[in-house]
Amino acid sequence: MRITYKGDYALKTILDLALHYGNSPITINDMARRADIPTKFLEQILLDLKRGGFVESRRGKIGGYLLAKAPSQIKLGEVIRFVDGPVEPIACTGKKYSGCNDVYRCVFRKIWQDVFLATSKIIDSITFEDLAKSVKDKVPVYTYQI
Amino acid sequence: MRITYKGDYALKTILDLALHYGNSPITINDMARRADIPTKFLEQILLDLKRGGFVESRRGKIGGYLLAKAPSQIKLGEVIRFVDGPVEPIACTGKKYSGCNDVYRCVFRKIWQDVFLATSKIIDSITFEDLAKSVKDKVPVYTYQI
């Protein structure tokens, strides 16, 4: 799994919205300023998140963005996968990995699968409600412990 | 963690060398053919692995590549980190992450740290001896189980 700037910004933005859940819409400008993200870049990211069903928007005066669902219904893993793609360490599809034609491939594939599972277990067990609570209470978020 | 083609090829190549550990050197051509890697690309990769201290070479006739240490002394994680860089899901260094200046950052940082630890636990517990044995015995490699 690799988190890009875009992904990082998306996560911060959804957390911002989660912290204001239930209130009036928040403008792109406000969020961009708070998280120090270029406004025009954040515009693109929010349009993407809207297409993904994570946020909704209101145009015009008193417009802005809102979460499309409750923070408790948005898993961290969902957002990561949507913005930055699959969590697997290597693309196991396509011609290079279309089958277990040689034994080397299979040996490593099992390992990538295990890394994938361990990662998923962490990011899919955390919701934005957890993250928002963690911020409000100023305590580290609880993650799946090995 | 993201494994590139270069990384994938490097791992396969070291496994190939591990399977022939103790024998005479293996040529780039042989390895490239067996793993279906472009020869010139594999040349670059092997030079890199040599600089990393993983392999050594013999020039001239009857030349080729050998492992620089026993397969049991080469961890999977070492090679991955050397070829494809840090295992962390996000670059937590540099100006963007130079300090815990805002609370959002810290919330996520804990999570990336946990993903990092879970991943490391898997890839650092496997050596190329384990992988070679796994190939020879035709059984999946044992990985750290959650």
Added chain:
DNA sequence: GTATACTCTACTATTATGATAGAGATTATA
């Protein structure tokens, strides 16, 4: 009707990735 705020398409710059090319250096051995 106008200011505010989202929407949409297109464009650009930089870097990483995945190679390829070709001349050079070293070594075994006939």
Added chain:
DNA sequence: TATAATCTCTATCATAATAGTAGAGTATAC
């Protein structure tokens, strides 16, 4: 010693991903 086999090194190139920027357009509250 000649030569074939093999690694070594520097440079170059093509494509895609990433990280933005630009600007005209649309909707809404007041």
